[in-house]
């Protein structure tokens with residue numbers, strides 16, 4: 305597997321226990337992915353799988369699943385949880401822009417807004433090419449990102465907003481996260497800073513969470529020019545159609561037939 309170059313999101317994902325403290329409560333997407341995985345009827349690949357929040361319950365449901373992530377800390381926590389649950393998952397440490405697994409999958413998905421970590425066109429093109437290479441004939445690819453909120457993108461600079469809290473995995477107290485953000489209209493990257501405050505008085509930690517924004521028509525065009533056919537676009541995990549008011553963009557794709565070149 306090629307070497308993994310650094311990424312600006314690495315510090316945020318150094319410790320899977322903190323990630324789970326904040327995110328374990330989110331379960332609304334699990335039935336959606338379980339249905340897709342069962343319908344796929346074959347091996348499934350989750351890209352940017354993190355601590356296995358979805359991967360492990362899908363494996364428990366009998367799905368043959370591979371979880372790929374670039375973060376050693378997130379994968380270490382995922383492996384420990386899978387061992388404890390006595391479920392089999394093929395964990396792979398790799399960058400989603402450059403991996404070769406030597407097998408193909410009936411379903412590939414990148415859940416929970418992880419595509420927002422790929423900021424530029426070369427990254428996105430490399431990522432989509434990897435997905436295409438690993439998609440079995442007739443296979444499906446699911447992208448799950450936000451529908452951009454103009455209210456969030458136009459927040460006043462420096463204004464602090466609450467994110468959430470959880471019990472501190474290293475102490476007796478709790479952790480509270482707040483955020484500030486500045487949206488860069490040229491790069492379409494929302495530059496977010498998360499401040500972790502510890503109730504036991506340890507110094508705050510500030511990490512970057514830079515999220516590339518995908519406007520709806522742009523996302524569809526990116527998928528099409530990177531070789532996908534759009535089958536469905538939903539606005540939420542209950543499969544309601546995508547509309548202006550939707551919080552999410554859930555796009556189900558298949559590989560488009562390759563175009564013949566004329567040589568001219």
Ligand SMILES: C[S@@+](CC[C@H](N)C(=O)[O-])C[C@H]1O[C@@H](n2cnc3c(N)ncnc32)[C@H](O)[C@@H]1O
Nearest residue numbers: 317352353354357373374375399400416418421
């Ligand atoms: C929001 S978390 C999602 C984790 C998990 N899929 C879930 O649903 O809880 C984003 C994950 O993306 C991973 N990630 C970010 N950029 C990546 C890349 N280029 N290749 C592989 N993983 C990446 C991070 O390490 C992190 O674990």
